[in-house]
Amino acid sequence: MSANSGDVEIHSVPKPPSPSNGVKLNKYSCFLTQDKRRGGAQAMLHAVGVTPEDLDKPQIGISPVWWEGNPCNNHLLDLARKVKEGCTQEGLVGLTFSTIGVSDGITMGTDGMRYSLPSRDLIADSIETVVMAQHYDGNISIPGCDKNMPGCVIAACRHNRPTVIVYGGTIQPGVRQVDCPSLGHKKGDNMNIADAFESYGAFAVGKITEEQRLDVVRHSCPGPGACGGMFTANTMSSVLEVLGLSLPYSASIPATYAEKAQECVKAAKYLKRLLELDLKPKDILTRNSFLNAITIVNVIGGSTNAVLHLLAMARAADVDLTIDDFQKVADRTPYLADLKPSGKYVMEDLHKVGGIPALLKYLLNHTDLIDGTQMTVTGKTLAENLEDVPELQFADQDVVRPLSNPIKATGHLMILRGNLAPDTAVAKITGKEGLRFEGIAKCFDSIPPFFTALEKGEITAGMAIIFRYQGPKGGPGMPETAALMGAGLGGKTALITDGRFSGASRGFIIGHVVPEAFVGGPIALVEDGDKIIIDAEKRSIDWLVDEEEQKRRRERWVQREYREKRGVLYRYARDVAPANVGAYCD
Template sequence: MTKDLRIRSHVISEDVLRAPNRAMLRAVGFKDEDFKKPMIGIASTWSEVTPCNIHINELAVKAKEGAREAGGAPLIFNTITVSDGISMGTEGMRYSLPSRDLIADSIETVVGGESLDGFVAIGGCDKNMPGCLMAIARMNLPAVFVYGGTIKPGKLKGKDIDIVSAFEGVGQYNNGTINKEELHHIECNACPGSGSCGGMYTANTMASAIEAMGMSLPGSASNPAETDEKRNDCLDAGKAVYRLLEQDIRPRDILTKKAFENAITVVMALGGSTNAILHLMAIAHAAEVDLSLEDFNRLQKQVPHLADLKPSGKYVMQDLHEAGGVSAVMKMLLAEGLLHGDCLTVTGKTLAENLAESPDLKEGQKVIYPLNQPLKEQGPLVVLKGNLAPNGAVAKVSGLKVKRMTGPVKVFDDEASATLAVTNGEIKEGDVLVIRYEGPKGGPGMPEMLSISAILVGKGLGESVALLTDGRFSGGTHGLVVGHIAPEAQVGGPIALIRNGDLVTIDSEEQVLSVDLSEQELKARKLEWTAPPMLARGTLAKYTRLVSCSSKGAVTDYFED
């Protein structure tokens, strides 16, 4: 129905009033016929600051082409990205997690501000995926996510290497295992082109989770970056959004509790990143789905670990693609009753209908173990609780032989001083290394600790030294590590109160993280504790005042009445 507005006693239709708006759009290429079509946004994360995103402009153009072919009027717009691999171990890492919410906010702002009817979002680096999905869930307009795709593995002396090889090479050099020239060779060969880090690290983990949730087209998670298959993903995504508009299928029709359970199941089976817990919690918050840490622990006990993928395994995402891809893994999980096949997806079909058309895992492939002979009977992501983490902490136990450890803590209030202690040989077997004031508020920005964890592995201490933090770990991290400890130190959580020499126990089987201190002693220490000052200006200052606890997904729009 046309809305009539009375101005100076004349009736002016909304169509007439929109003439200035149309004039602006004519300047960017719209014709008369375009104003009769749905406006479809293409949210691109193209950037030259990281190989994960350097090819995404080409992919955005393909998505625009698909949307136009289907009958839409498409427009490309950009948002930011931060390269975790480049910022790792520097002050820049503090901007990584905040970039997730900034991406979500910026996409929401453009889609809302321009009154778009639907959109495709294309992401490459780690925070792109959850940032795009948070915006998709908030806006609840017909939308499809496309993953920019994985990088090819690097090659050195006939073996596959990747970015984590370079981080671990620093530890090997520090330990005297390799020389500087050998480290330089690793550096020069680790990243051979475009695409996101190649193992089952955070980008590939989240891409797999999003496909499992039904928010990307089948195959999007594992099709590599520099392939025609990936370009076709984008072309098809543009067309798919138009079909979703025709059928009035919206993200919250797809992002149900069962869809999130499918995502968790796939992440557990593939041995995904600890960051998946943080990001899935954040996406669920945006979609208004009740997801808790207990859901992860419940499914962890039901889903076996099947994928021999890096960082703890042998293979990379391209190997999984060649073995049949994430869709083939989901097809196997569905056949065993581990997935909800009745969930709706962006194809307009159910997950089961999509997977019926997907290929099986290839005969003779070695990436995915059979369900009756898994790598581990239970999933590798474990939520721990105890008097050191009343609101929870997250550990990844894939590949670990050590399931329980008690040791004296060596406490550091920042990553830099802890790294110096490790490289100087001050951290010994049996120590529990604690890095605190690195949480969402305290970091600020909850930085990842791949650099120091990789140095520990490179020095041969990956399973004999436990590393605990209220910050995060990269998807490339492996070893005896526990992150996301909540409440964080900045708000006076128990991690702020422990001292050098206190005995801490990590038990992944009993799912306990505790310090050998009485409740009375912890209360007494709390009375002596004072919170460090927070930043007063800038984006990180705003973030520290808005961000929630990591157990709530570290979101910036969690407001309690």
Template structure:
């Protein structure tokens, strides 16, 4: 067997059957369907995230087989293997959500482990939910073999133009007494009509779009319905594309350059994408060895407007953007305006500009993508805040509908559950800044998303009157005046650990600051009295993660040098 490749050597292996012990390798592979001719072909590993645990991935088994067929038709030998996925939508608001961000690392580890062991020449990875997509790309980046990422596609809208966030917000409305149980049950039964990822510009569609803009997906892959002929064709074409990449020796490190990451950030901003993109893009960049920092999001955001009127802050769903042409016409608009680097190489073997050369514009009467001259927001909605509450930075999603400045009094909670109970029972009132701490990468551990409390705030009609800050994260479906990724996190003794009920806090999304208005002397007194909490887990994957994970400001990765 050949020496396996890893992300440090940056070279791909020969087929697994060409090294010592090839007779044993042949015998093993014959048992899974290889014949004599197959032993002479490049092997393409197909990493499938198929699972019944979430509709985002419930159809991916078939898509993986189509990618395998594409590799076979192009002269390779496709080999399907599985990795895990979890469901954020099911886990949100529970202890189980602590495993969500952890799963990104497990997925990257597993793809690296299988492909590194088996000696695949190239790879296709198919993802369909928030963490398995960056996890897949991080795995491909570590291996640095010719690779293509495929997005599983978006779900269709539920009855009455509903989606998963509609369910969370309906729960908040029910707790306030605005809707009865029958109305809540009706929304719950009809909001998720079938396979595909959550239907707004939430984290799944955000990351799919970012990965296509990065050049790691075929054109159009990020904007296709999960159940469609277009998605089936995309998967087969991805399998074929890996053979072309092998012939040209084009690897992720040739594609995932600094300029390509700038393109990805630009598209995320134009689409009004999820705050999780900050965390994931920094993590992906660190994996491939590209320097990308929080400051880059600010600099790029100064020149890139928000153009897409998509949920959660806007009106439309991803399936409606698909119907008018997806993100390719948007990318052409950005390219023509000089906001994208067209020279970046992509998995087609062509540059981004070449891929976009013949893209048709959006229909004249569409209302989803605003013109550059009249944007929804002139600068980025992703605001990187610094101040005495976040010396290493924090991430906010401010569309402007929430206002750009909020001052209020701290109402402090040590966990998501504690905050949720007090929102539901009316303890949280207008003028509060809800502080949820010890939910960071180490402290949670796992940096849970605060979709349940933010949805409850919106459902109780407090979206314009209450802010929420946390060292945890937010779902792409969260909206309102929310700030996450506060670094350093409370568990590491960050200033968030020192806030007390009633402290005045100001969040300014124009000055990009977040501060608690107490004296330095008082802050020092509190720090002297603070003690780090005991770890919540002593054994198992969460304990291992807490020991290895970096700060949210550096992507919350577990393989930092």
């Protein structure tokens, strides 16, 4: 029982594997430490406290995505110290190095958000660089925020050394200190970062006061951990657990629970077993493990960003996965978990009813949606990991619904095509926003004018808000936005963008439009007043402008120059692939 868990039973991290019985560890680092010509390497290792006896031990890179400026990441160095403690106990030499992070929550709605998706590649590049340059035998990564998880996975596939990924954990919900009757909230209600995102929209249109807005801003994030709903971070932590790259319960254990520190200490024992088995990331990641992951994203109502990240991760793992696989899985997968942003609950609530393992056990026992034969970092298959896990019970919880009463009979992720998005767009359709939208386009080529228009009351019901030049090349970096729901427009307007929307977004929202505006996609040619129809049943997104008019507009369209002329964003814009293949840039 965790000291933080109240009177609810919390399932702890599983017991580590049995002793190795003398199985010889694979060694990648020996050329650095045992080749006498490498005396300089040995001297430098001695200088940082590695003893002569340590030179025969496997060297493990420990890579927390640590920095102080974000609750998702500011505790990760403390968790890394727990991982290092576990390495020492297991006779491994743990060597900690850090990498960069970007806070989506802090950069939302600013030019800084353009750096968020590129940070995924910087994380991957930096972990790959250190592990390969230092010839570490394995790696334990500790990610926190949205792009951290796929960055760590892409790195693991590139260096392909035995790897365990420990998610830094979800935040616990904040508590309202002020009544907010206009939005149906009262003092004592739980809230989270999505409320903070939406508070500006609500304030801008006069639905809440400055006092009520500040209450949300000051109390929605009470401490360490990633955003608490089923936003991108918790979506991707769930993906990692189902892919088999993290330990059971890693996805749902809150950052401040004692179990999270225990998981960090135990990770080294599992990594040691991976070394003994020579079990590497590319041995674990298969097409079926990715299909399992897509299934769980649909079951839990996860972020559309999962599409982008899973495609990039699969490519790094040399696994054949296309954007159409997401629709095929969604068509056969029910949406069961009533989690924010569309539902009532947060990740901590899912943990209290058994976490991802209980959900997997239920699906494995009652459907053919999950392939339990897939290998994991425990050295066992997914099904073997679940043998002692209690199955979900429905009599005393409604965080997850039974198969007989889904929130939606099929998945919420939807791949759209049409003359506005010939090469696909990604929608998040939960059923609560309806299945069809017909409206008039209101176009923005950058985000600041949108907020001005919102404040002036120029965004009205029946509009299809077009955010363009926000794609991988045009942004560059596919910046996110989230504001319509707070303004009370989520069910009355649609948001269409070649960029991304926050995992905390809800309503009729269409992102990842390909081709993007920067390369001359149809979204670049839309004008205010054009009619747009989104049909979820047909999976279509149509722009009702005849071909002759489209041709005239295309002839007038002028290719823009890259917004940046040098640096990270220039390189990203120059090299990045389209969103429908994962926006990779290697």
